Amino acid sequence: MKGEILFKNATLVDARGEHGTADVLVGEGRILSLSGGEAQRVVEAKGRCLSPGFFDLHAHLREPGQEVKEDLRSGLEAAARGGYTDLVSMPNTTPVVDRAEAVRALREKAAQIDRARLHPAAALTQGQEGQVLCEARLLREAGAVLLTDDGRTNEDAGVLALGLRYAASWGLPVAVHAEDAGLRRGGVMHEGEVSWRLGLPGNPAYAESARIARDLEVVRYVWEALETRPQGRSLLHFQHLSTRRGLELVRQAKREGLPISAEVTPHHLTLTDAHLEGLDPLYKVAPPLRTWADVEALVEGLLEGSLDCVATDHAPHTEDEKSLDLLRAPFGIPSLEVAWPLLYTELVQKRGFPLSVLVARFTDGPRRILGLPPIHLEEGAEASLVLWDPSQRRTVDPKGFASKARYSPWAGWGLSGWPLLTLVEGRVVFEGLG
Template sequence: MTITITNIRRPNSDTPETLTIENGLIKGWNLPAEGETIDGNGATVAPALLELHAHLREPGQEVKEDLASGLAAAAAGGYGTVVCMPNTSPVIDDPALVRALIEKADALGFARLKPSAALTKGQQGKQLAELSLLREAGAVMFTDDGRTNEDARVLRLGLEYAHSLGMVVSVHAEDATLRADGVMNEGAVSEALGLPGNPAAAEAARVARDIEIAALTGARLHVQHLSTARALDLVRDAKARGVPVTCEVCPHHLTLTDEALRGFDPMFKVAPPLRTQVDAEHLLAGLLDGSVDCLATDHAPHTRAEKEQDMLHAPFGIPSIEVAFPLMWTQFGEVLGLERLLHLFTGGAARVMGWPEPTLDAGQPADLVLLDLDTARPVTPAEFRSKAKFSPWAGQELRGWPTLTVVGGRVAYRR
């Protein structure tokens, strides 16, 4: 199969070019047109985005999301590859389940799926899962995300085992006893609202512990959805000491703060919680200086009925995979610059995993996205491919929307 995409521009270039794709690979630039021709309408072309942290809910929670809706949403957001989390029903701790998910996803034709698998059986934090068999089945990461690893010795053993397999362990770094029943950031806003708070120290204390275990084992530790200035400082210091630790930050922790919860709207209830403006600015500085390795969405769809419960009972999480790049480009494009922002969505994530950095060179896999960097369009949740048709950013005018996503040489999304 051959596709020629015309009238596209490379990042930070005004020169229109043509890209030819053949048999799933990039054939070359500015060749004579062949096969199906697609007019890029002057959009900017980049490697397809890479998502390291998405909840696709299958198996067992398909009322919230399933592979078809979640991977279609990812493609609409410009993502070519998605690492899904294992906190499903049942938990993804069985090699047969990993294989089944990959096989089903491959047949859908949307974004590519690379499942993570549970570090411990049932994500109970007590006994390691069959990590070697899970890796052989296609799992690319081990994590008990959705739960915190309370037993330090079990985490140590898991890191050592994963290290022997050349795998990354990612962690939801939050001390469950300090977090307790907190539903939002502990601070002036939670006190004013009379809601139980989750202190920044819950994240910092667990990040500090996990970094020490990573230093002890030499294993690759990835800290998910960092939300506090203090935790980022701990990661920065650990990197300076040579500890093999990486971290991600989510767009919602950069663009929203706990002030959004003054209306008691559980739309803004996420885990870890929205923090302060000081934290958000510190995280942004981490994107600039390289302390933060990549951006991830923590796409967490729920039913509308679930999210419309009160603050104490509504689940944590929001859908965000379809708006992540436009949100970041619109709010921080001038600060970060296009190349840095694209790196945080692509090459930075690849480095966390130990994968080759994606490029658009001839001979490379044809995973790419066209981005309309200039045209503003509103966030319209009713049009989401995700089953979760709500958003904290509903109605906001954003630029940078994907217009075409190609995965493995096939069109996975076209606006």
């Protein structure tokens, strides 16, 4: 048996656990063998880990219309460098991705770039204006994998209910930015001791939990009314949870059997509102960074599975925009290239978080939400993989990012676990072996 790449002595880690070392032979887009064989190229992987490629359910690539901030090429290159083989792009572009032809255009261009695979999300409502539903069937046929008005909150519960029913009939989950606009008002950071001391308008934790509570009632209403209930996938997905109270509501609803899912971001797992003491807009994000108690709760939620996956909410802006003062700077943190080493270092190395669970939240979790099968390290499996080094320690240097957003709140942090090689169906889409 002859393949294209042989990973010698690789430590295998997937969602099912750590499986010791093996000689992994890759060819024809699949894992051919775990016991070696002949290959055109041999990669010595002793001391390095091989895992299924990461899947990001929530990223902003800004194309079309905002390419000065990011474009498909730079965004998909950044994703591949971060160990991601798959990425879902958000539709809040210029114009909004709310038509089938826009979805097809994105997929066709991404295929030509040949880096991480692109799975476009499309808008739930036309123009993301929250009023008229988009054509879910046509969007699905064009290749959209979920519907969302991300970037805007869904204020009309009736429109959301209709959208959930319509999307469910075509096998599409709906993702929501769960935040009550009335409670949020003009908040630029978490409402609490830090915002009061700084005299800045705050966004209370209850803006998130109040909207989650409403949306859960909408899900109950729709779920009871559906004649055919989709099994094994999410009806409603909550994006970027940031609060302990919001997590409690999600946890209880899951125990009741509601078909929901939720994600958490790297920044909400590692940063708090205290980082805004210096008024640095690099830490300005929506929903805002919360308290350490919220971080602790979110880590526990990720461990137990109330939070299904890690999603980056990669949100690049120009350096000029992020250099404005805290009131005027845009919300958003770029993180595609650092998400895995950041959480491997901060959670696994420092806190003893189970490695296989973290891998699961980067791989199986997001795939399950979209109704996709998992990728495990076994013969015959799709060879969409990432080789990463648990011992290689490197300082975050945004100047070397592939993303156009060459700034980071983690600049200067020493992190381990950097991806070295990313394969999509056996094709090398990033190589950082030195």
